[in-house]
Amino acid sequence: MVKGYCRLGSVLAVAALLGIAAPARAQMDLAGDWQALMHEDQLERIPGPELGEFFGVPINEAARARAELWDAAIQTLPEWQCRPHGADYITRGPSPPRIWKEVDPSSRQITAFHAEWLRSIERPFYMDGRDRPSQNAAHTWGGFATAHWVGDVLKVSTTHLKEDYVRRNGLPRSDKATLTEFLIRNGDYLTWVTITHDPVYLDAPFIRTTDHFLNRAQQVPPYPCEVVAEIDRPRGVVPHHFPGENPQLQEAAARWGVPFEATQGGPATMYPEYQETLRRLMGGSN
Numbered sequence: 001m002v003k004g005y006c007r008l009g010s011v012l013a014v015a016a017l018l019g020i021a022a023p024a025r026a027q028m029d030l031a032g033d034w035q036a037l038m039h040e041d042q043l044e045r046i047p048g049p050e051l052g053e054f055f056g057v058p059i060n061e062a063a064r065a066r067a068e069l070w071d072a073a074i075q076t077l078p079e080w081q082c083r084p085h086g087a088d089y090i091t092r093g094p095s096p097p098r099i100w101k102e103v104d105p106s107s108r109q110i111t112a113f114h115a116e117w118l119r120s121i122e123r124p125f126y127m128d129g130r131d132r133p134s135q136n137a138a139h140t141w142g143g144f145a146t147a148h149w150v151g152d153v154l155k156v157s158t159t160h161l162k163e164d165y166v167r168r169n170g171l172p173r174s175d176k177a178t179l180t181e182f183l184i185r186n187g188d189y190l191t192w193v194t195i196t197h198d199p200v201y202l203d204a205p206f207i208r209t210t211d212h213f214l215n216r217a218q219q220v221p222p223y224p225c226e227v228v229a230e231i232d233r234p235r236g237v238v239p240h241h242f243p244g245e246n247p248q249l250q251e252a253a254a255r256w257g258v259p260f261e262a263t264q265g266g267p268a269t270m271y272p273e274y275q276e277t278l279r280r281l282m283g284g285s286n
Contacts, residue, residue, distance in 0.1 A: 034212035053252035054265030063201035070170025073239035082225035086164035156181040174200035188214040
């Protein structure tokens, strides 16, 4: 028995000297077709938030000023019709994601995960240690993402994002934003955490979690998109509102029966303590 242990120790020592790597610890497999559970903020996701519904989002004055000019009819313009959702929004949309892994044939190590959705582009999460491109490199809808394991959780860091929106009611997100994501699998359930950092339009990180379940019968279909003239407009007309002239901003306050000020967002509206402020605005008492 002692000789057996000695022989095994000798083999391991020789392997170490020869640079033969020991098998890597198994990591969580995130591959599969995932279906969103749709139990978080259903009215935000389908059919979408009201115009002027900004509460719970840590926007600043610059973001609020741009959102007040928003007219949803802008999405009928040819330039808007086939554009994909950005990386920080698509996980919140109704489209189901598919994740697959890219494996090095020699080392058998995962070098990247890839994710795609029905209405967005494929996003690779590189795990091979490559450098980020120059800050002057092209920005895209999916950005440039690197990833690494934190225990059994995949942490993804994304830069080089094109300007987009954080909600489909005009709340903007700049091209200086970065995105941090955590993919957490528990059995057949996947929690996708997104944290958007934007020095231009957000006064605090914007955190959202979205839950999915593994759907073995799901297929993500192709999504051909053709630009058409949806509305006949004079050339050069862009739907918009001038500052202070957007009547739709009152819709959220009217629907939910809260003061207009409460719908205007900001970091304070993210926390339960804001209920005290809401009571004061509504003339109530503690």
